[in-house]
Amino acid sequence: MLPFLIALIFLPKPHFFYWPAPFVHRFLLSFAFPLGIFGWFFVHLTMFVAPIFPKYLLTLLAVFLSQSLSWGQETRMVEAPVSYTTYPYSDPSPVPSLVYKPDIYPYFRFEGYSVDPVKKEWNRVSLENDYLRVTVMPEIGGRVWGAVEKSTGKDFIYENEVVKFRNIAMRGPWTSGGIEFNFGIIGHAPSTASPVDYITYENEDGSLTCVVGTMDLPSRTQWRAKINLPKDKAYFETEGIWYNPEPVRQPYYNWMTAAAHVGDDQEFFYPGHIALQHSGALMDWPLQEGRDVSLYANNAFGSSKSQHMAGSFQNHFGGYFHDQGYGFGHFSSYDDMPGKKLWLWALSRSGGIWEDLLTDENGQYMEFQAGRMLNQFSPSPRQPSPLTKAGFAPYTIDRWTDYWFPVKQIGGISAVSRSGVFHIQESEGALSIAINPLQTIQENLQVYINDKPAQILPINGQPMDVITKELTLDAPLQKLELVLGTEKVYSWASEDPMKLSRSFDKAGAEPLSAIEDLYYSARQDYYSRAYPEAQAKYEEILQKEPGHPQANIDYAELLFRFSRYEEAMEQIAQPLATDFFDPQANFVAGSIYRAMDRPIDALEAYGWASRSMEFRSAAYTAMAEIHLAENNLEKASDYANRALDFNVHNIMAFQVLAVKHRLAGEKQHAAEVLEKLWDIDPLNHFIRFEQYLIDPKPAAIEAFHSLINNEFPYQTHLELAATYLKYNRKSEALQVLTQSPPHALVDLWTAFLDENQQDSSLDALLAKAIAFVLPYRRETLAMLKQAREKRDHWKLDYYLALNQLAVNETAQAAALLSGIGEAADDAAFYLNRALLLEQLEGKDPLADLKKAWEMDTSQWRHWQHLARYRAENGQEKEALSLLKEATSRFSGNYVLEMDYIRVLNTLGQYKKAMALLDKINVLPYEGAGEGRALFETVYLNAALEDLQSKRWKSAGTKLEKSLEWPENLGVGKPFNTNETMQDYLLGLVAKAQNQEDLFRSHMQQVVDATENMSPNRPEQLLALFALEKLGESSEASALWEEIQGEGNEETVNFIGSLYGGSNQPITSDSGNRREALLEKIAGVSRSFR
Template sequence: MWNVLNIDMGLLKYIVSTFIGFLLCASNNLIAQTATITEETRSLDTYGFHTPNPVPILTENTKIFPYYKFEGYEHDSRKKNWKVIKLENEYIEVYVLPEIGGKVWGAIEKSTGNEFLYRNEVVKFRNISMRGPWTSGGIEFNFGIIGHHPSTATPVDYKIQKNEDGSVSCIVGNFDLPSRTYWQVEIRLEGDKAFFETNASWYNGTPLSQSYYNWMTGAAVATDDLEFFIPGNGYLEHNGTWQKWPIDNQGRNLAMYRNNDFGPAKSYHIVGDYQNYFGGYYHDRKVGFGHWSSYEQMPGQKLWLWALSRAGGIWEDLLTDTDGQYIEFQAGRLFNQYFPGAENPVSQVGFDPYVLDSWQELWFPFKQIGGMEAASEYGVLNLERNGDTAYIGINALQTFNEPLKIFVNGKEVVSQQLDMKPMEVFETDISCNQGDSIEVVLGNGKLYYTSENVTLLKRDFVHKPEVQRSHMEKLYHKASEAMKYREYDLAEKKLGELLSLDPTHTGALLLSGEAEYRKTNYDKALGYANKVLQLDTYDSKVNYLAGISYRAKNDAVNALEALGWAARSIAYRSVAFAQMAEIYLGMDNLDQAESYALQALDFNAHNLNARQVLLVVYRKQKQTEALDLQLQQIEQVSPINHMAKLEQLLMAEKDITAIQGDIQNEFAKETLLELALGYLSLGQKDVAQELLKINGGDSKTKLFLAALIRDSDIEKSDALLEEVDKAAPDFVFPYRREMIPVLEEIVGVHDSWKFKYYLAQNYLAVGLRDKATQLLEECGNQPDYAPFYMFRAKIWDKPYGDLLSDYTTALNLDNASWKNWDDFIRFHQDSGKNEEAAKLGKKAFKKFPDNYNVGLSYARALVAIQSYTKAISVLSGLRILPFEHASESKKIYSEAHLFLAKQLMDKKQFNKAAQLLEASKEWPEHLGIGAPYNPDNRIPDYLLGLCYKNLGDIDKAKSYFESVSSYKSTAEQISKNTFFELLALGEIGEKDSQGQLFDKIKSAAIDNKNAGLILALYNKDIDQVESLRKSQGIDSRIIQIMEYSMP
């Protein structure tokens, strides 16, 4: 029995030990497949920004009002604590910075330690974005209008969560103020994948189309061994012009980073191939980075490179301390980041009302396989031909067990089962001839490669001159483009021209009606709409415009009638039904509100306005289950949704002040105000009023609240107005349509200049310029606020004396602001008052000796009054960070040396002049500039040739003349400097070449003003020279140099 027992105990030990081993393996496997998310605070070296500008940005960039710019940037770093969200699994780490635009800070592949997304270890803000501050690295999420988005350097809303499937997510999002749209991005990591997702959504809850721009800007380190794998046969410039890719017209392989060692910074928007992936590979380190998204979601694939010359190299030090230069690989919703101008098929795109756009992207590392010729969520594949063999490598991005088949000319040559885990690599070689067709298939198309060009597109990106719009359609197209680009003044100008030619042009009438709606001229909008309805009473577009215009005038009956006709078209059905639901909710007709909201959702399940109507309806009806269902639906597509959160609080009868904890972005009060206005538009005055009450300390909120309670509590309303009147007017910046009637009513009962100032800003924001300037003039000299006078001076179209008075008053009110001094100096310069600019600059520079903005403006003024030696001295002491005017530092530097050299040459002091001319060609990096490739030194080199010719050093003179004559401009166009090339050819006796160049100049003179100027100088036609100088704004001292140089 004991023997049996011993045997049984031995078996039991074996069973127990085996079971424990199984549990441990299972536990380890479970841990290995787990994703974690943590929030921590890290202290990072930070080069900060400061000095927000209280002068409304309407004076320089109306597209992004009510945002404001930051004017100050730190040369030196200090430690600063930043929130860092870390997502991690067994294979990768991902870092997010919710206080810096919600950007992905960086990402690391663990087996190699490779940063497959560049992580900048310092936070080095520089003046680059629309508002100024920007820092490099990671992934930047850009929404709204072209450029680095306005919240790229400031806090956004965010939340972190562990999902039911074991994945983890950090969701970041923000309210874009000018468009009043909301974007959000879920950064999601699963436990068993070697990639992470960014799941973006962007919602336009406004009644009008908005500008549309999205690019997800990833960064990777730049090294000479980097090769880009971006499928396509061409690239688009910003203006839509098509160029060859990857081999350009000069035979350069642009896909090799090191081959881009020419010209300025590069923007390649690669097109032409129906593929879902792109990225890069470092051949020395044998690691790579990549991006995957379905083509229809993200067709845009852009590569952006700093110039490889010092013009780009200086940014390495300006943007980082230790991490080196970087490149950007950007994924976009459109083909390119479009700037209007050139004739081609590319154009702007609008963002339709009540539409939610969403898309998914994968960001991944890979290693060892030499490149990337195919990719999917399962892995990355590379194929390289080597004579009579081909190498095939696969880097797995998730676990799979699938058959691999390889075909050569349709014949199966490899068939094997691949059982791989994330970041494992499979490699094989096959025999083949150079021209053989190769096909690689993993599983049922989980990863696929073919050497045949089956995915090249037939879409034509090249403009065909024979395909032209008519003159009127060109005007309409330009107007439409301008509207989408927030250039409303230009749009109205083109529409006016078009309607003068064709008063019944339907498209122009519709756009004109939309423009008037934006300006709150609802009667005029209806005037245009009704004119179109006279031509076609069923037109869905115009019925929609009429419907929202009637709604803005609180004419519910006619709004419902027009919107009902708009809903006949599938294009407007969902938005029109949602508008009708909102109107019925405002009338407290809950049944009709629910009915139309549900109909809206039948045709657009992501119509959040319709779902928000249902939230209110079900809360009012106490339908808890129905409300919870809507909350779940919203959570799926809009996980950060402040109205949904508020409705939860209201349904639970909780304190609504809790909503403030969920709004973490820079403009939390604007977000809360927008929420209140949303409830007002739904007729929910009580909720709106409560929201306004908790949004304390905000002047715009108090103005709305004062208007809202005026009929019921005039004393409280007046008290609120007094509070606003006593509060500082800094950064109030009214811009919404809804604020205009509020301010108009307040201006009618209150005589404070502040309310007129606010209303003037709001008028300008919607395009009512004449009304704005009239109000600003009515304020007279009553304001005791410097930004008011600075703003009015920049907005006014007045004589010099009137503007001078405002600049003077602004400076007297606040002479501690370097920006006031700088703007005043530049005003004098722009007005041609250079002596006044220099005098003011001297005072300013004495007061702000360390401010490079002021120093540069002073140097510019000194050059203008021919005080060149002093200008050179001032420039020598500046340490300029790149900013709006930094590009002109080289111009000022060169002119100071060049013009002083010319003075010395007039005095026959050729040795001293030569020293200055050599110095003029330098690119001092302390001035925030770096030397580009192939700088055009034809003017100083020609003058150097003259100096040495006069000094008797003929050989040295000839070398400079030869340098001028052999210069090859990348633009290949005739410029002013071509004049010196023409003279240099004569100096070295190249008469035939000189004659050929002269003939080229003569033939171009009709269309090219530079050629016309050269011809006039050559013919000594003084009157024509002066006429061309004035028309082109050429400095008279350049003309004097050109005249001096002639034999």
Template sequence: MKLRSISLVMALGLYLGTMAQVPSLTIKEEVMSLKTYNFNKPNPVPILTDNAKIFPYFKFEEYEHVAKKKNWKVVTLENDYIKVFVLPEIGGKVWGAIEKSTGEEFLYKNEVVKFRNIAMRGPWTSGGIEFNFGLIGHHPSTATPVDYKVISNADGSVSCVVGNMDLPSRTVWRVEIKLEEDKAYFETNASWYNASPLNQSYYNWMTAAAVVSDDLEFIYPGNQFLEHGGDAKPWPIDSEGRDLSLYKNNNFGGDVSEHVVGDFKDFFGGYYHNKEFGFGHWAPYDEMPGQKLWLWSQARSGGIWEDLLTDHDGQYMEFQAGRLFNQYFPGDTNPISQANFEPYVMDRWREIWFPFKEIGGMVDANENGVLNVKESDNGLYIGINALQNLKDTLQVEINGKEIFTEALDLAPMELFSKLLPKQPKGEIVVKVGNSKLHYTNNNKGSLLKRPFKDDENIVVSENAKLYHEGWEALKFRDYALASEKLKQLLDREPAHQGALLKLAELEYRSTNYSTALIYVNKVLKQDTYLPEANYLAGIIYRSQKDYINALESFGWAARSMQFRSVSFAQMAEVYLLQNNFKKAELYTQKALDYNLYNINAKQIQLLLARKMSDKSEFDRAYNALLTADPLNHFALIESQLINNDLPLSVPNTIKNEFPNETILELAIYYQGLGLTKEALEVLELATNDVKADLWKSYLLRESNSTRSQQLLTQVLKSPIDFVYPYRAETTAVLEWAHSRDQDWKLTYYLAQNYIAIGQYDSGLQLLQDCGMEPDSHIFYRFRAKMLNDNNYPKKENDYLKALQYKADDWKIWEETIQFYLDHDHTDKAYKMAGKAYRTFSPNANIGLIYTKAALLVDEYKKTIEVLNNIQILPFEHASESKHIFTQAHILLALKNIEHKRYAKAITLLETSKQWPENLGVGKPHTVDERMQDYLLAHCYELLNDPDKKKELLGNIISRLQKGNTYGSNDLYRLLSLKKMGRETDLVQLQEKLSTAAAKGNEEAEWVLSLFKKDYNIPLKTKSGLKRSVWKILQASSKL
């Protein structure tokens, strides 16, 4: 590995004297040249139609098959015991960590940077610790640069602080990766702040990785695990009697995703019994109760990812620590729900990550060390691995009687091991000091009584259900669904306070302040003191510049602890807007009295000190702010302003992927406080940025109209690529600009902003108003996606127009072909796909969509030919390639059956069962081959091989049914039972399918129809089937 030092190499080393064994501590920032499979081709079309929840981010479309060396910044923290690597340009992740005495990794360190399409924006690479904040896992910044800072701390420790702003929610996260000289662990001290005045989605999981092997034991305290939907299952022994805590016993089913719960313990991890080495995580249970186990399937469906994510480092697992019990997806009925992130709240928590060795396992762990206790026929084994200097007394008790004691004096990573004689049955207690480490074999005291299953006997009213669904949708950033559910509730109960307030919040998000106030006042007419209603009234009045009513409303909201700090901070900001510095100072302090980490209040405190020329107070507030938030860019701007360092320079902490977004956020913050001069000074830091120029033009509209117009003209000359207005504050800017000039670019920007904040109809109308004037493929692709499917001619015109402007872009061809397929214009799709394939081959995306089009026009040989020569990297639709492969072979087999070429049909059907890995998929443990087996049975019947026929039909009938789930392949069980003359079983299965169909299972409905040879299936059901599947099922039912 080629190393090249750059500007910063900090060695905090440390007086060695004459003793070679004195610990040393270093931190350095360098550039490493790493083998990298990179990603590229950012998609400039606004993501509002595909995943509006993460707008204004965009996706990447291409991933490299061949590695190249690439330079990456690496921060390395090292002491005598461990070595930790951080990648600030790849999401700020911990790259890996090594225990030095063994050379073993206690965090999986992938020696190649191999990006694959897994994350919310696409690229993701395995290993280390990924810090996830926001909505769901693999956050939008996981593969791109974040802000960071290397620090030498006053206590002698060293830190690398990484962080970023989550653009959609405008929340800010930080993680301090800290190492001390005399510790065999490192810390991650996280903080996450909601700087917005609204509720935001809440998701945090620290995704750590470790290598897997058959000797690996998962040490996860608990007695149940939760699935993503919240359903609880037994742990570690499952319902089949398998011990899931052993990696080798998970060699069944698909990928494993289990959130272990039920025990009030602070630690979890794993241990490799053959190499006698382990890894672990510790955090106070109240801070990090979540402990998730993720495993790739041990079938090839998971094994293929070993090759796709690394070159030589082997398969890995994830041991994830979370702020919540599980990574919940809304929808299922159980006690688990979405969490909420309240305004002006900072959450902070501390975790440690550590290695241990040669003690056989772990029954307790914390900053002091790792303890293992094991009873066997050989005696009572006690092992301790110190993680820092551990000088105390070890005591062992049996049934309250002390049987052994010994003084310990261990250095970090030093071991203690003792085998005591076998003890009589009873309660064993092993402890070091005053609970520095503690174990008892009576663990019932730490088991939780919390219910993880719902009570089927509890009847929830329809109104309560609608409110729950609406609130859950709001917390999941599904604002349209939230509005729909809450309005349904108001139709049933017009005075429902919760629904009125949540709708007020939704209208506030959309800048419909008058409507929001109507909802709030309906609640205040019922309860004038209600804190949430008063808080919402306060922020609405503030947005309307009605400061008296804002202050009055905030005052009532502050009577509640929930809204006290944020309301006082809002009042401070309002007083600052009114230049009432003394009152602003008073309410800033009141806000901090009840929330020491109210960053908005701390920032106002710093700003006021500058405004009042109080240098001493400024220095105090500056240090306090950076202590709470070491990457606070506002503090660095204020430091320049108080020293009159103009023009401003970009703070050296801004190193993220979107520095102009950070700068614009700062400028908007100043403008929101009425500080136009400071806002303009900050905006000058943005380079070549359309949104910054729009804001400057707007802010100068009265004071310098000439410069304002110049800036607006500059905006109109700039390309629209990757310009994504999304903030509520920017709508007023764009409305002003649009009133000055109706150029299509301004109309397009305003349309985006309206859609982003929830004014969908207004945004769509603006897109329509642009007509055919725009000269950018981006615009036409976006509008085509946004238009209702009923607008087929307009959508087609937009796609064709986009191709006119950029015919050399494979992505536009793919989108246009998919558009034709979606509207059943398969001939057009096939013709265009063939041309695209000839132009862009070997592009796998084009190849895949070509096979889809070919399949749907009955060109099965062409489909198979292309699939045999394609190389697909896995992505969210990778399984589609296998479906196309299977269906093409089966449909070609059916043609051969039709022409009585049964041997050829058998070969095709057997081939259809294969899982070629060039298609980007691997074979899972369990596959459903009933479709092929039934057709094979038919062929063998016609070839006079009754034994083979009977065997195949018997396999179909005996295939285990999972619960009461039914799919298209259940047709083959019906047909097989009929062929085998098993009338009783046939009737029973028909009854079960009828019951499922009556409960809304459409697949059960059409399976029954096909079995009865009734092909007049309702349109909504038939249209949901892929045409090729329908052909196979219909042909099968006629055999």
């Protein structure tokens, strides 16, 4: 800059200073304007130099134009704490999830949610270019918090202005908006509301990147999401990276869950003609029961909608607000992300209440989810489907890219590419083409109509411009293609060329044998992390067909997962005796041999597995790790490179190479390998620890610590230590552990790895409280068994029992827990043992529940579980006494208050229960209905008491009240309600008050309401009573015959016992509240004959 200014000031100015034509001057100034004074000087310098050195004019112009375009497109990344109104979560439960959701163990849940907000600072990363602003919250699951299109100021990815946690995810806390990254098994990921690791950087091309991710603890897989904002585009990318570093298959599930606003002018653009349900059932799309449900306003019926659109090879989906003129969308390659899910809260208050629960002022939202599979499959025995759960192969890495974009003033979405969003409409002999460029476009758009070239349209535009072209059609449109430059961006025909022909149901499929059907069911359980259920089914298969090859392989792998290596070896011998060369059987055998410390046998088995492309890279990786553990460095390098030949992103192979080079003193080669690793996964903490081992300086260890920001940093250290232990590098494993935050499991691993620290580490382990010490790894089993040989202490027995439960050794775990007796001095142990042994053995938990409560009355869960036990075992008065005091001690705890109301209801203290129902404030979980069900039950019971005492007016008032849906109970009123009990009882009240017309009206409403109900619904009893009271005995007889013919045995027996049977109501032990109420109603009804 300075030389240019000097030249302008001091060099003589010839008379031809403005030699170029005025239009050139104006052209250059148009580019210079955004650059301010510097642009002005640069242009005038060009004017000055051009006449003197004309041959340099083009070069100078080219340099200026390229720089002006570059400087005019600015990117900005800001990382800073930002204050948000926050409704926090709290109160982690010390009860292991083995009790209530074993498929997420060792995670635990949170049970405290706030009604009142606080101001809280959250670390926020903001990525910004000229067109978009994208925000990321590393401390809230790493989710994209929102994305705004700058010219309109609209958030095309819903950006919640508050952080409002509610009990929705697998561990509880969840908040709406943004893009949530879900990896593992079906549901909102365990990490969705907690801190994850992250890193930010600017790329050479000027794009900005924020990488977020962490480990999924149960599977030990690692997931990442690279959020990238290009410098000059109006879309941003999320690159998914997920790898399985384990030698066993894991469940495979990934959905990128994005949120957007909703509105009555909204239309959903989802290609396809099929709406897959979670069970695999098929519905039409977009017409369902005569409604076009692609229009948001037409979804005002039924419950919340969860549908996965399929049947088209098109790669985009999204929505558009016609009145507001903007929209949102996603695209990817079909093979990357074929899943296209639409989630809508119910448009009734049952969904509307969640708007209030999850935000303050931002309004209701919907979810448009992109998935690696076609649907979020939940198998149902009543719904045959070719869809299945998927598995994640050993030592595998998957990568894919999603693109997220805004839409502006083009009317909808017909096609999408990285070039732009296209909306095509035909109307009255005219063709309209509207385009939002997503990047600079300077291309010709070739239009082909009915297979003939029709027109070439020049398209010149910047990102988010609105470009419209109109064409007149000379003949009816039968086929249309648009080619932008060389890219076909749109294809349409009267017979949809993008429609998939394959079937999405089992129509025409030959039925499987009973054994094969059971095998597929077992595999579904295996890929759902329901390992005990899978084990039972595999054992049943092998009992009936001992030679079943695939069941033997799967069962052997399952036994390996359970650390039952001798049994696993016996099992894998079966398929190998059938097919010596079976690649999967050999891979599983290799893993078992390796765990049994038989490296030669392992190498031989892996060698056969490597003959298959499916297992080649994985087998070579395992062989490289064995050679590294045996200190055969050159062979380790050889096999790691072989693994990379067939999977260039094989992170586990790169790690072997890095360690090999370091051990061989090849620092430069090690650094190069680590750089390649960084390119794939910059959050891999192995990279920075290896850099520290190569050059052990304080700055290196600080760099290692700086990127460990996740919820469980000690787990990061343990997993890295396990990696080094796999390589037989105990020294490095121990060095990792010395850097870990304090934790009992770190003490255990240290004691195992270092004899010199064994006693002090065991002392430290035993001094720590047991809460949130949740061992689950295979490696930890051996360590705990060794520790028990050194020390006789109840905590070691307890930890070993938990680890054994994690690998399904239930009998051994139960024996250990029972054997502790009353040696424990921690109240949490007695609560946990009570719940675990009741589940494992059906053992009466009373003694342990009392012990926990007596030891620590400051923990509300001790009151809750003891009171529930009393209430469920006929000791309601004792339960009432406990809950009365507990609700006083723990004011505002709606869990205890609900239990208190239940017991009051059971004891017939309806007045007190009704008073508490007015005051309670329930923060529900998704799908919860207990609060309103309890409300209805209390008021119906109170009304029945009034009816028995002939207090007709009071009974009627309570029955009318029972029809309400007070939202302080955490439930909003749905479109469809079941009011048959109220109608029937209101009819009885009318009869008692001689209101014959009203009586008959209510009875007819009962009949009409049950007409479309299943014969298995117990409310059919009221239809029988109503028909009898209306004098329609023949109709009642016909209905009873229908129920007997089509109903299940349980329903027929229940209704039969009350309809025309004994004069004394039976007592149901089913626990079904509606059946219990129906029994009471039947008793009251007899007095109205």
